[in-house]
Amino acid sequence: MSMLLSQLTEFSSITPIGIGSTPSNPNDRVTGFGSSGFISLYDDGSNQIRHAIAYMAYGYNFGVELGALAAFGRDVLKGEFGDAALGVAAARIGNNLKSGWDYRQAAHAVASEFCDADR
Helix, strand or coil, rough: CCCHHHHHCCCCCCCCCCCCCCCCCHHHCCCCCCCEEHHHCCCCCCHHHHHHHHHHHHHHHCHHHHHHHHHHHHHHCCCCCCHHHHHHHHHHHHHHCCCCCCCCCHHHHHHCCCCCCCC
């Protein structure tokens, strides 16, 4: 999970109260993502890969409940309901990874939960 954070966000760790303070190496990051290809609920034009990975890390490290709480605190209070829904779904996938899912199960869940097959 830390490799995904480091390569797809600007941070390399996550804490219970938010993204960690340790920045990832900018030379190792993949950037330039948007929300194209996401189902319309999650398509807000921002970097939804970044959001999904951060919330997956919440779920992986701290459980679905804390991921949902973070989504409420970060997104719902700002009126970003699509990001909050993405956060809860991603936290659930992260928690399932921690509970024993292999990468195939996670990939299937990501594709079926986030992706718009027509886009």
